[in-house]
Amino acid sequence: MMMRRQFMYPALVVLMAMGLATGGCKSPANSGSSQSSGNDIIVGEYGSLTGPQATFGKSTDNAIQLATDELNANGGIDGRKVKVVTQDDMSQASNAALAVQNLIDQQHAIAILGEVASSCSQAGGRVCQSKGIPMISPSSTNPAVTAIGDDIFRVCFIDPFQAAVVARFAHDSLGATRVAVFTNTDQDYSTGFSKNFIEAFTKMGGTIVIQKSYGGQDTDFRGSLTAIAQSKPQAILIPGYYQDVASIAKQARALGITCPLLGGDGWDSPDLVKIGGTALNGCYFSDHLAIDDPSPAVAKFVASYKAKYGQTPDSLAALGYDSANLLFAAMKSAKSLSSSDIRDAVAATKNFPGITGNITINAQRNADKPAVIIKIVNGQFTKYMAISNPDVPLQQKGS
Amino acid sequence: MNALQILLQQTVNGVQIGSVYALIAVGYTMVYGVLKFINFAHGDVYMVGAYTGFFTVTAIFASKAPAIQGVSALVLAMVACSMLGLFIERLAYRPLRNGIQPSDAPAWSLFWSLYITLFLGGWLVNRSVLPPLLVYCVTFAGSSVVMYLLMRRLFASLSKKLRPSSDRLTALITAIGVSLLLENQGAASFGVTPRAAQIKGVNGGKDITLPTLFSQHIKLSVGVGQIVVLVAALLLTAVLVYTVRFTSVGRSIRAVSLDRDAAALMGIPTDTVIAVTFLIGSALAGAAGMLNHMLTGIPFDSNIGIALGLKAFVAAVLGGIGSIEGAVLGALLMGVAETFTSGSAFSPFKDAVAFVILIVVLLFKPSGLMGRYAPEKV
Structure with a gap:
């Protein structure tokens, strides 16, 4: 009897702990459109709804749902509603592959949308390619993503193009001939961007005065920045993500570096200015879209996104919106709703009027379209110019 | 900029980041001194200090004057972290030690x-x-x-x-467990998006013109926040060194670190002294977290303690683990070495240099720069 009592307490504790573990979990909910019936067309979406890239994944997901709701309100595709089934990959490439597998095998999706991060898109893309399901990535800019095979597309430009655009802008518009490069060596995005920028910029006759690098976990950049300041550049290229860029900018300004800083679409986050403050005024970066673009298509998208979600969309949302609409347009024009016919229709897309520009899918299944240079003025992202072909010198624009 | 100016500028940069390492490193070294094990959860206490500072500056005292914000954030971060340090010791380490x-x-x-x-x-x-x-x-x-x-x-x-576990490995692995718990609970409670805030008025740079040296005109650019971090960190370290050297609390800490059993026989309440050691070390780590992030606006998330904690640990070993002055010296040395490397052509090897220095020092002086050589008594 004594023995049994002694065992009771540990057993009770274990039971309570188990109750805690299971009681705390919520059953996962799919954020697809509300009413579903057997007749719906199922499109799969995978994205980083949680994890480090969650802000990117959420805006993309919001915009895809917005596009789907608008399509269904206007009668869907041939009278059938489209249902987007969303799977979270927790910002991990290994989960992305599982998510796509589940979307295709369990949910019977006929086409896939996703991801933002190139590493996740590559993992998911390989699954799509092996199963012959077309996939459109809204915003993965690494060239390797669409190189997987003929089922993988994207609606954004690729990194070499973006880097060449920034080089053309720095050389022609800023009139810079001496540029410093500060790379995050832990990110393929950053090292690839720097490499392509240096190639393009030196070809135009510019000089890279100094190259420095940092690691993903660094928080103090003053050592490298002091050396950069010594080399007296006219501009500094920092192709990192916004949180690094914001603290680099602050520390650079505190060290007395006043020249403009340049970057790519990794800068695009409201947090950039929230963290960096005034240090980023007068800096430039290349992006997919300027939210302040006065064109009616952009204004309409911004207004309906704000009405639905109560916040201003970023360029990732715009690309998510374009990826969904381009897919829906292709489904409408496809001979049938079989995956191979949808793929052929996506591949044949010419001059699709997206809100991030007119999109033509080229032979490498990438989108041909212009990039926008954004200038940060008083903490606001403002459109400075659009560049569609970085190989052609720009008309000099005084700044 | 001339060479001398670069040299001085990089030294200032290095000493500033080194002073933050020092605040963390003394916690590692003090706990090692009394318990002879590495408290790997120490870096995560730094993370909690940064978050406490963040919420003080952005929520609790958001509308107050910068000076009030700074002081209250420092005090709250130190109090919160010392409580956390006590709690960790009571929850995880003491039951292992005493059964x-x-x-x-x-x-x-x-x-x-x-x-x-x-x-x-x-x-x-x-x-x-x-x-x-x-x-x-x-x-x-x-x-x-x-x-x-x-x-x-x-x-x-x-x-x-x-039976109580006399195995130091058990405590070490428990520390790794506590560290993982804090990191993941931090991610669950505060989210994974990096946070950043800065107390107003410390963002700008100050140009300091030095008297002419070697017939060269020297001008240094130092951020206001940088100066405050440096001064506060050095002050706190000085207070700590004074406490350990010259007060009765310090004397009992030193006694316990010399020989725990003998100290207990002399009537020193060893468990209380160990708790106080955790309290002091954690308060300093919390201060480091608040100072480094709220005064310079560096973004952080719940994993910030991993990298910084590791560097501070290396600094403590470099200086001679168990020695407080050694930890401070090691931390300053590492900060300066790191800054000079990242300013040189070898910038990608920034973190490697710290370990190369460590290996070289340990080859020639296995007990670290200021550590005592203590033969194992059998």
Whole structure:
């Protein structure tokens, strides 16, 4: 009897702990459109709804749902509603592959949308390619993503193009001939961007005065920045993500570096200015879209996104919106709703009027379209110019 | 900029980051001194300090003057972290050291009732009409009483069966467990998006013109925040060194670190001294977190303590683990070495240089720069 009592307490504790573990979990909910019936067309979406890239994944997901709701309100595709089934990959490439597998095998999706991060898109893309399901990535800019095979597309430009655009802008518009490069060596995005920028910029006759690098976990950049300041550049290229860029900018300004800083679409986050403050005024970066673009298509998208979600969309949302609409347009024009016919229709897309520009899918299944240079003025992202072909010198624009 | 100016500028940069390492490193070295094990959860205490500072500056004292914000954030971060350090020691390390006792029940019941309140309270709030705060309070009160009674009975029966673990490896692995718990609880509570805030008025740079040296005109650019971090860190370190050297608390800490059993025989309450050591070390780590992030605006997330903690640990070993002055020296040395490397052509090898220095020092002086050589008594 004594023995049994002694065992009771540990057993009770274990039971309570188990109750805690299971009681705390919520059953996962799919954020697809509300009413579903057997007749719906199922499109799969995978994205980083949680994890480090969650802000990117959420805006993309919001915009895809917005596009789907608008399509269904206007009668869907041939009278059938489209249902987007969303799977979270927790910002991990290994989960992305599982998510796509589940979307295709369990949910019977006929086409896939996703991801933002190139590493996740590559993992998911390989699954799509092996199963012959077309996939459109809204915003993965690494060239390797669409190189997987003929089922993988994207609606954004690729990194070499973006880097060449920034080089053309720095050389022609800023009139810079001496540029410093500060790379995050832990990110393929950053090292690839720097490499392509240096190639393009030196070809135009510019000089890279100094190259420095940092690691993903660094928080103090003053050592490298002091050396950069010594080399007296006219501009500094920092192709990192916004949180690094914001603290680099602050520390650079505190060290007395006043020249403009340049970057790519990794800068695009409201947090950039929230963290960096005034240090980023007068800096430039290349992006997919300027939210302040006065064109009616952009204004309409911004207004309906704000009405639905109560916040201003970023360029990732715009690309998510374009990826969904381009897919829906292709489904409408496809001979049938079989995956191979949808793929052929996506591949044949010419001059699709997206809100991030007119999109033509080229032979490498990438989108041909212009990039926008954004200038940060008083903490606001403002459109400075659009560049569609970085190989052609720009008309000099005084700044 | 001329060479001398670069040299001085990089030294200032390096000493500033080194002073932050120093604040963390003394915690590693003090705990090693009294317990002879590495408290790997120490870097995560730094993270909690940064978050405490963040919420003080952005929420609690958001509209106050910068000076009030700074001082209150520093005090709150130090208080919160010292409480956390005490709690960790009471929850995880003391039961291992002394064997589990009924006196461990309060800490353990607090730990469990916090989680029960989080989950059960959240579940109840959705299903009751009472105000949420009341529901949480009642859940907390109820669960702590139940857990306390349960834990006391459980520990009373366990204390007869389980022997204390004299194995230092057990404590080390427990420390890694505590570290993982803090990192993941931090991610769950505060989110994974990096946070950043800066106290107003410390962002700008100050140009300091030095008197002409070697017939060269020297001008240094130093951020206001940088100066405050440096001064505050050095002040806190000085207070610590004074406390350990010249007060009775310090004397008992040194006695325990020299020989714990002998100190206990001399009437020193070793458990209390160990708790005080955790309290002081954690308060300094919390101060480091608040100072480094709230004065310079560097973004951070719940994993920030991993990299910084590792560097501070290396600094402590470099200086001679167990020696407080050694930890400070090692930290400053590492900060300066790191800054000079990242300014040189070898910038990608920034972190490697710290370890190369460590290896070289340990090759020639295995006990570290200021460590004592203590032969193992058999």
